[in-house]
Amino acid sequence: MRVLGVDPGLTRCGVGVVEGSIGRPLTMVDVGVVRTGTDLPIEQRLLEIARGLDAWIEATAPDAIAVERVFSQTNVRTVMGTAQVSGLALVAAASRGIPVAMHTPSEVKAAVTGSGRADKAQVGAMVTRLLRLTEAPKPADAADALALAICHLWRGAATNRIQAAVAARATGAGR
Amino acid sequence: MRVLGVDPGLTRCGVGVVEGSIGRPLTMVDVGVVRTGTDLPIEQRLLEIARGLDAWIEATAPDAIAVERVFSQTNVRTVMGTAQVSGLALVAAASRGIPVAMHTPSEVKAAVTGSGRADKAQVGAMVTRLLRLTEAPKPADAADALALAICHLWRGAATNRIQAAVAARATGAGR
Numbered sequence: 240m241r242v243l244g245v246d247p248g249l250t251r252c253g254v255g256v257v258e259g260s261i262g263r264p265l266t267m268v269d270v271g272v273v274r275t276g277t278d279l280p281i282e283q284r285l286l287e288i289a290r291g292l293d294a295w296i297e298a299t300a301p302d303a304i305a306v307e308r309v310f311s312q313t314n315v316r317t318v319m320g321t322a323q324v325s326g327l328a329l330v331a332a333a334s335r336g337i338p339v340a341m342h343t344p345s346e347v348k349a350a351v352t353g354s355g356r357a358d359k360a361q362v363g364a365m366v367t368r369l370l371r372l373t374e375a376p377k378p379a380d381a382a383d384a385l386a387l388a389i390c391h392l393w394r395g396a397a398t399n400r401i402q403a404a405v406a407a408r409a410t411g412a413g414r
Numbered sequence: 415m416r417v418l419g420v421d422p423g424l425t426r427c428g429v430g431v432v433e434g435s436i437g438r439p440l441t442m443v444d445v446g447v448v449r450t451g452t453d454l455p456i457e458q459r460l461l462e463i464a465r466g467l468d469a470w471i472e473a474t475a476p477d478a479i480a481v482e483r484v485f486s487q488t489n490v491r492t493v494m495g496t497a498q499v500s501g502l503a504l505v506a507a508a509s510r511g512i513p514v515a516m517h518t519p520s521e522v523k524a525a526v527t528g529s530g531r532a533d534k535a536q537v538g539a540m541v542t543r544l545l546r547l548t549e550a551p552k553p554a555d556a557a558d559a560l561a562l563a564i565c566h567l568w569r570g571a572a573t574n575r576i577q578a579a580v581a582a583r584a585t586g587a588g589r
Contacts, residue, residue: 281504281516282504282505282507282508282514283508285501285504285505285508286504286505286508286509289505289509309494318497319484319497322493322494322497322498322501323497323498323500323501323504324501325498326460326497326498326499326501326502327501327502327505329456329457329460329461329498330457330460330461330464330502332457333457333458333460333461334461334464339457341456
């Protein structure tokens with residue numbers, strides 16, 4: 240199972256690809272950031288990010304895509320651009336028939352550190368440890384994208400097992 | 415000059431195409447709404463809207479696209495979807511090299527009614543009058559999209575004349 244995590248942002252959109260399955264070590268496939276200049280008009284920035292995400296999907300062929308869920312409670316000035324970028328990631332996935340899910344920042348933090356209130360440094364340290372890297376991926380947006388992918392692999396697996404159990408029970412196979 | 419106005423929304427995305435130039439009557443080319451079901455997952459809804467907007471652009475070949483500027487001050491529960499749809503409209507324009515601009519709701523209201531605080535009924539009535547229609551376009555999202563296109567035609571023309579005057583002065587042609 241290979242997951243592309245997307246930490247949406249207009250100036251820096253973090254992208255990280257992780258491979259793994261329950262009970263096996265995780266492997267980082269690739270990590271990076273799609274950047275756009277603040278001097279460009281908004282439509283050019285969004286287009287560059289859309290094309291950047293397309294290129295990442297083509298290059299890494301993920302089985303699933305995980306996007307950070309945007310909350311309007313955060314900085315009002317940046318939340319619009321973040322929401323727009325998350326929409327582009329959702330469409331990039333849907334247009335290829337790749338399953339896509341959203342996870343909140345606290346779900347991601349809880350998945351990789353055990354605490355939904357962990358700070359950036361803690362998330363970076365755990366991503367480094369879980370993926371057996373020599374140093375924390377920089378910038379933080381890149382580390383966050385990897386954390387999102389890990390969160391999806393683990394939560395997705397848990398959700399799948401619950402759904403399988405429910406399905407098995409419904410069909411009588413679990414009795 | 416033919417302008418496609420887009421009133422972004424996840425459930426109803428208004429689209430309206432108006433043709434015109436300063437000093438000549440405006441003509442409605444087409445108007446409609448791209449709808450998506452609330453029962454669909456968000457990524458499918460966004461994909462359907464992206465494809466709907468593509469179809470409108472292909473069918474009507476606008477010279478410019480005008481998108482309503484989304485404010486985070488409005489309903490927090492719907493603003494994320496609205497922002498995502500506006501991002502899709504911006505990318506649809508930029509990917510084809512079609513100039514795109516955003517106008518605020520009060521700029522649009524002021525352009526068609528003379529007051530930035532006009533209500534929906536007033537905007538609908540003026541759109542009907544300016545485009546010489548027999549009745550107000552329904553739903554309000556469709557009328558708003560036409561109002562956006564009209565606003566862009568008129569504001570764009572004013573902006574262009576100012577820019578032309580500034581450019582002429584800078585090169586000495588205006589002296």
